[in-house]
Amino acid sequence: MTLSRRNVIAGLGALPVCGKAVSVLPAVPKEVTPEALAHDERFWAAVARQFSVSPDFVNLENGYYGIMPDPVRRAYHRNVDHLNERNSHLLRTEYKPRADLVRDRVAAVLGVSREEIALTRGGTEALQNLISGYNRLRQGDTVMYADLDYHSGQYAMNWLRERRGVHVAKIVIPEPATRQAVLDTYDQALRDHPGLKLLLLSHMNNRTGLVTPVREIVTMARHAGVDVIVDAAHSWGQLDFTVADLDADFAVFSLHKWMGAPLGSGFLYIRKQCLSDMDRLYTDETYPVTDIRSRVHSGTMNVAPILTVDAALDFHESLGAAVKQARLRHLRERWVNQVRDIANLEILTPEEPETYGAITAFRISGRTSQADNVAITDTLMKTYRIFTVQRGGVARGDCVRVTPALFTSTDDVDRLAAALRDIAWRMRV
Structure with a gap:
């Protein structure tokens, strides 16, 4: 049996510990398409404020796992405390x-x-x-x-x-x-x-x-x-x-x-x-x-x-999958479109919209070893304070993966594009 969202939320609300989060996200305007909203930096700045992100670097390696927005993080802390307090009683009575x-x-x-x-x-x-x-x-x-x-x-x-x-x-x-x-x-x-x-x-x-x-x-x-x-x-x-x-x-x-x-x-x-x-x-x-x-x-x-x-899931549904998808694709498109003219930089994910989301990888032509691509990620981090990751296993050689998130700004991906133009120039054959 599949419950309606209303019934599920009502059931969860009746539980001893409220795992739900009160979101203070801005309301998604119904009259605006997800694609148009993807360009609204004021809206997405408000979304970004729901995440506690290190100011020490620009995190463009969000494919490993996605950090919790603050309402979810607080709910998690409450649930950790409740589990620790109730111990096996929770596991044997409430959990299932x-x-x-x-x-x-x-x-x-x-x-x-x-x-x-x-x-x-x-x-x-x-x-x-x-x-x-x-x-x-x-x-x-x-x-x-x-x-x-x-x-x-x-x-x-x-x-x-x-x-x-x-x-x-x-x-x-x-x-x-x-x-x-x-x-x-x-x-x-x-x-x-x-x-x-x-x-x-x-x-x-x-x-x-x-x-x-x-x-x-x-x-x-x-x-x-x-x-x-x-x-x-x-x-x-x-x-x-x-x-x-x-x-x-x-x-x-x-x-x-x-x-x-x-x-x-x-x-x-x-x-x-x-x-x-x-x-x-x-x-x-x-x-x-x-x-x-x-x-x-x-x-x-x-x-x-x-x-x-x-x-x-409350946080996810407060935005909606279509809105998240549009924003993540927009961030990807923004940095990719700025570097497509670089002769020795290869974008490994195609341009057809149905073939990409946030994650995209690039390679500097001829730089296909693990060491080559770790050197690129090291340079991005040490020189430009941008965190990315080297990826192996691709048949034609290693690459660097870039993954923006909902808290990523257009300034962040613009910074990446500028850094890649500089790196590609230095690494030209």
């Missing part, structure tokens, strides 16, 4: 009902039912559980991932080779990518591997930020008899979509990235009709085999992050 309310709330935002959601400590745990638990593989079958997929997902797929006796195929996403090129790559891969049974697919990858046309690829795979595990850890809360838009049977999500919940919160999704395709984790008997929660066993964990998810 409250976790179910969180599942209801998450499911409502995602457009699914509570019975299809199991809470985890993050997207990685969810991804590993789905990959290792998938039980339709037979010896000699093939599983596949791409060079841009998350490294922990790749490792888990490689693990299947040893444990299930399957073949592991790796494909390379073309560079520079386009939406059609990505579709063509997956179409050809499905044709080239008739024994393929399981595909790992990133909705938005953590290396270059490319957004793939998941629904179309899932459809192609389904016609070929291939199941797909969709990694949506980076896209949920950054892009405006529901599970219906992906048409996924299996997917993983993070709550501590773009939803702004505390570190240690995420969940997995299994379409109700597909639950039997995933084994219980370690034959867990805490829940019946028909309960999706039997696909997760995290042991005794810090439940304060989960108890704070409703506060994070």
Whole structure:
């Protein structure tokens, strides 16, 4: 059963400790489109004031995790204190009902039912559980991932080779990518591997930020008899979509990235009709085999992050996914458009709006080693006080990832663009 947002909030409000946050965000004007609002610096300055951010540097590495806005941070502190005070009494009495309310709330935002959601400590745990638990593989079958997929997902797929006796195929996403090129790559891969049974697919990858046309690829795979595990850890809360838009049977999500919940919160999704395709984790008997929660066993964990998810979703919904998406794309477009004319600077994420969000990577031509790109991030930090991160694993060489956030200003990304022009000039071949 999926509760309405009003019912969920009413239920949470009746609990002993209020995990909800009182937001003082400016009201989103109904008469303004998300795209127009994305340019309103006064509005976004008010949003930025909801975050406690270090003044020591410009943080453009927000893809690791998303810091909590202050109302969520305060709710988290209250929940930590309450957990510490109530101890096992909370865990044995309050927690499971409250976790179910969180599942209801998450499911409502995602457009699914509570019975299809199991809470985890993050997207990685969810991804590993789905990959290792998938039980339709037979010896000699093939599983596949791409060079841009998350490294922990790749490792888990490689693990299947040893444990299930399957073949592991790796494909390379073309560079520079386009939406059609990505579709063509997956179409050809499905044709080239008739024994393929399981595909790992990133909705938005953590290396270059490319957004793939998941629904179309899932459809192609389904016609070929291939199941797909969709990694949506980076896209949920950054892009405006529901599970219906992906048409996924299996997917993983993070709550501590773009939803702004505390570190240690995420969940997995299994379409109700597909639950039997995933084994219980370690034959867990805490829940019946028909309960999706039997696909997760995290042991005794810090439940304060989960108890704070409703506060994070309140903040998210006070802005709305469409507004967040428009602002993050605007910030990305602003710095990218200022450096596109630099001959020796390569932008690795395409220009088609449906193929990017906030995350974008760049490379200085010919500078493809880890050392080259760490040198760039070091220079950005030491000389310009801009924090970014080097990313490896891309087939054509390492790169630098840039990830603005809701508290990022246009001045911040303008500062990056100016720094990149200077760095690219110095590093020209």
